[in-house]
Amino acid sequence: MLLLVSALNFGLIFAILALGVYISFRIFHFPDITADGSFALGAATTTTLLVAGWSPWLATSAGLLAGMLAGTTTGLLHTRFEINGLLSGILVMTALYSINLHILGRSNVSLGDSATLPKTWTNLSSVLLGDSQRHNIFGWTVGSQDIAVLLFMTLMIFATGIGLFLFLQTNLGTAMRAAGDNPQMIRAIGASDKRLLILGLALANALIALSGALLAQYQEFADVQMGIGMVVWGLASVIIGESLVGSSRFGILIAGTIIGSLLFRMMIAIALRCGLNPNDLKLITALFVFAALVAPRWLKSRSIAIPKSLGGGSKVGSDH
Amino acid sequence: MLHATELHKTFYAGTPNEIHSLRGVSLSIDQGTFVNIIGTNGSGKSTLLNAIAGVFFVDSGKIELAGHDITRYPEHRRAKLIGRVFQNPFSGTAPSMSIEENIALASRRGKPRGLNWSLNRQLRSEISDRLSLLKMGLEDRLETPIGNLSGGQRQAITLLMATWHKPDLLLLDEHTAALDPRSADQVIRVTDEIIARDRLTALMVTHSMQQAVSLGNRIVMMHQGQIVCDLSGAEKARARPDDLLGRFDAIRRSEQLTPAVAELLRRSYI
Numbered sequence: 001m002l003l004l005v006s007a008l009n010f011g012l013i014f015a016i017l018a019l020g021v022y023i024s025f026r027i028f029h030f031p032d033i034t035a036d037g038s039f040a041l042g043a044a045t046t047t048t049l050l051v052a053g054w055s056p057w058l059a060t061s062a063g064l065l066a067g068m069l070a071g072t073t074t075g076l077l078h079t080r081f082e083i084n085g086l087l088s089g090i091l092v093m094t095a096l097y098s099i100n101l102h103i104l105g106r107s108n109v110s111l112g113d114s115a116t117l118p119k120t121w122t123n124l125s126s127v128l129l130g131d132s133q134r135h136n137i138f139g140w141t142v143g144s145q146d147i148a149v150l151l152f153m154t155l156m157i158f159a160t161g162i163g164l165f166l167f168l169q170t171n172l173g174t175a176m177r178a179a180g181d182n183p184q185m186i187r188a189i190g191a192s193d194k195r196l197l198i199l200g201l202a203l204a205n206a207l208i209a210l211s212g213a214l215l216a217q218y219q220e221f222a223d224v225q226m227g228i229g230m231v232v233w234g235l236a237s238v239i240i241g242e243s244l245v246g247s248s249r250f251g252i253l254i255a256g257t258i259i260g261s262l263l264f265r266m267m268i269a270i271a272l273r274c275g276l277n278p279n280d281l282k283l284i285t286a287l288f289v290f291a292a293l294v295a296p297r298w299l300k301s302r303s304i305a306i307p308k309s310l311g312g313g314s315k316v317g318s319d320h
Numbered sequence: 321m322l323h324a325t326e327l328h329k330t331f332y333a334g335t336p337n338e339i340h341s342l343r344g345v346s347l348s349i350d351q352g353t354f355v356n357i358i359g360t361n362g363s364g365k366s367t368l369l370n371a372i373a374g375v376f377f378v379d380s381g382k383i384e385l386a387g388h389d390i391t392r393y394p395e396h397r398r399a400k401l402i403g404r405v406f407q408n409p410f411s412g413t414a415p416s417m418s419i420e421e422n423i424a425l426a427s428r429r430g431k432p433r434g435l436n437w438s439l440n441r442q443l444r445s446e447i448s449d450r451l452s453l454l455k456m457g458l459e460d461r462l463e464t465p466i467g468n469l470s471g472g473q474r475q476a477i478t479l480l481m482a483t484w485h486k487p488d489l490l491l492l493d494e495h496t497a498a499l500d501p502r503s504a505d506q507v508i509r510v511t512d513e514i515i516a517r518d519r520l521t522a523l524m525v526t527h528s529m530q531q532a533v534s535l536g537n538r539i540v541m542m543h544q545g546q547i548v549c550d551l552s553g554a555e556k557a558r559a560r561p562d563d564l565l566g567r568f569d570a571i572r573r574s575e576q577l578t579p580a581v582a583e584l585l586r587r588s589y590i
Contacts, residue, residue, distance in 0.1 A: 171424075171433040174417070178425050181414035188373075188412065189481065190399035190429045248416060248465075 003269055005146045011265035012153035013214045014233060016160055018241070018261040019254065020207035021234030023164075026253070028180040028200050030078075033089035033231055035208045037096030038070040040227030042209025043216035044103040050114040050217070060117060060213045067209020068202045070096060075198030093227075100224050107224045116217040121148040149218060160207070161258055165251050176200050177250070208234070229282045232289050237261035239292040321521050322349040322489055327371055327381035341367040342378065343545035349489075354515055354522045354536035358529065358564065360571075364545040365525045366407075369493050372523070374398040386488040400430040403482030405475060405495040412478030415467035419458060419477060422466055423447045426481030450480060454510055472503025476510050483514050490515065492524040496531075508535070529561035539564070543571050 017039060024032035046063035050056065070092055077088035101107065125148040167173045176196050179186045183193035208230070216222040241260030245252045268285075272278060329342040341364045349355055359365045371378050372385075374395035383391045390398050406412050413422050424438045424447070444462065451459040454476050458469075466474060475495055482490060492511065496504035512535055515522050526532055532539050539556055541549035541564070549567055551559055 167435070169438060170435045171428055171438045172435060174421055174425055174438040175428075175433045178414040178417060178422075181416050182411070184406075184411050185414055186425070187396045188399050188404045188406075189426045190396055191425075191433060192394070192396045 002142055002146070003273060004266075005142050005150055007265045007269035008262060009146060009149045009153060009218060010215075010269075011262035012150070012157050013211055013218060014237065014265060015157050015211075015258045015261035016214065017208050017211035017230060018234045018237035018257045019160060019164060020204040020211065021231060022238050022253065022257045023200055023204035023207070025235060026180075026238060027168075027177055027250075028197055030180075030197065030201065031086050031089065032071075032074060032201060032204060033086060034070055034074045034092045034096075034201070034205055035089075035231045035234060036227040036229070037093035037100070038067040038205040038209045038227070039212035039215075039230040040100045040222075040224060041070055041096050041103075042067045042212035043222040043226055044100040044109075044224065045209075046213035047109050047111060047216045047222035048103050048105070050111055050116060051109065053114070056115050056117040056120050056217065060210065060217070063213030064206045064210045067212075068206040070209070071201035071203070071205030072198055074205070075194075075201040079194035079198060096227075097224065100227075104222060104224055109222050111217065111220040111222075116220065117152075117214065118145055118149045118218055121145075121152040124148070125151055153214070157258055161254050165254050168250055172199075229285065232282075232285055233264070236285055236289050236292070237264050239289065240264055243292070321351040321353075321386060322347070322372070322523075323382075323384040324348070324368075324372065325382045325384075327368070327383070328379045329367060329371060329376070330379055341545050342371060342381075345381075345542075345545070345547055347540065347547065349521060349523065349538075351521055352519045353538055354520070355524070355538045355540055356532040356536045357523065357525045357540045357542060358527075358532050359542035360568065362544075363542040365542045366493055367545075368542070369491050369523060369525055372398075372489070373402060373404055373491055401488040402491060403429075403487035403489070404491045405478045405482050405493065407494040407497050409471035409474040409478075409498055412481065413466040413474055416465055418463045418465055419451070419469075420444060420447050420462040422477065423451075423481055423484065426484045429485050450484075451477075453513075454480065456506070470503065472499050472507055475499065475503075475507045479507070479511060479514065483518060483520065486518050486520065488521065490520045490522040492522065492526075494525050494527060497527055511535075529564045532564060533559050533561055541567060 017035070021032075021035060024030045024035075042063035045066040046059045049059035049062055054062070074088045074092045077083045077091060078085050083091070122145045126144065129144065129147065168177060175186060175191050176199065179191070179193045179196035180200070186193045186196065212227065212230075215226070237260040238257050239260070240263055241256030241258070242253065244259060244263075245256035247253065247256075268281065271284070272281075276284070324345060324347045327342045327345045328340075331337075331339045331341055339362075343364075345364070345368055347368070357365045357368065370376065372383060374390070374393055374397075377392065381391070382389065385398075385401055388401065390401070404412070414425070417425075420439060424443060427443060427447075428438075448459045448462060451462075456473055456476060458473060458477065466477065469477070479495070495511070496507050499507060508531060511524075514520070522536070524531075524536065533556075537556060538550070538552040539559060540547055541551075548571060
């Protein structure tokens, strides 16, 4: 049960990352590698501020804003300086590694006794569940903090998912979707596809940094390396979600992405439980994403019905 | 209304592929005029349209539209004044989005795009009303993704989007060239109706001599980056497809002659 709850908690935290990756990779078809840097940036910023005694909500918001800034930078490199999309992300990600080291002061910072969101949530939910440190659920004992995180992270994911769903139906949100779908069309009806892309990357990386900030608080430390492989993790969740829901409607895809993240974490937890060497985790993840990307085309060539294939590559500003 | 003055544009300058696409094109169009542009392949007619739309900046010259000097406006800023329909039916709409979402996007042309709902009941009913004027049965399929529609249907919707708010200038870049004859006729009918109804100023590039003589009230013929012929008024009304083809032939003949004449002169002088 403890394994299940903590896997769910990780899944919920990474679902926010997955939603960010969904925005850049699926809505904008932009291969945004910034994520690896902005995830750690969110964690580093929030951790440092928490250690300095900031309130958890403020520190977490600051982490989110830092991610937004990182995304904006990538967007500007791509649109203003016309650097290839993938390279723009790599440049920002690389720069962020040093920046994160500066923010943290060293490569690994523990949160220790500092206030964190999970601790705040535990206090809040103790009003509901009583003061005891352990709770008995269906015969299993679970720490009160894990239960509180599960509760509040579920709320948070609902709020983020629904918020994103509603946002994508506003004038600005539809313009963003159109900019990803057909940049030429959005220019022809009077909106700047470049500005929309910058905004989209800012939003995506804000979510990714938020995810990093929450993870740091949940595991009570931040590490400058913690962002490595995050793009691939996010993509894995998006891909699992897509194949689960088998729909191209964005509302359903948002739900699918969240469920995909939960399932992916669950699979990893089970694999680790079954004796998978933690060192192999990223290799396995990469292989999994590779298989998920190649399988549709392979199946198609053998004429088996499959969900629509996955593609990438930026279109913005390159069709002059 | 539109004043383009001495437009020059060279692509791939300084390379063996250098193309001088626009060689001093000047064109003035009065409000409410529907101009057809015809010309041989590579004559610069699409280049002229793209120069006006802002797909690229001209090397020299000036473009004024509705009192604005738009020469250095980026494409999306010009789009506040200009409606466009492209040759490729895939270019003008977002395929994964629904008919109503696409049109709702166009209904915000020239307006800020904020956090209001892009669709509401009032806009939906207006979209449905205007779609029914196309007589294509699209008003019952508001939520269908554009990607599921035929080329003709897409072009009709793109046209509706381009003219949702009366644009100062409508640019049509061979917008029926990629369609089958029946769809092309349908789209041309709708084009003519909308331009007449809203008294739009329009610039249409076409390959079809038939379209050029039967539509609009002015014909501009381009060749090698220059305007070689400009018919309006009674002259335009009298023009027949054969006359236009005759003029093309005359241009071709004179072209073939020129190098030969040059050679003759060279020989006699050296």
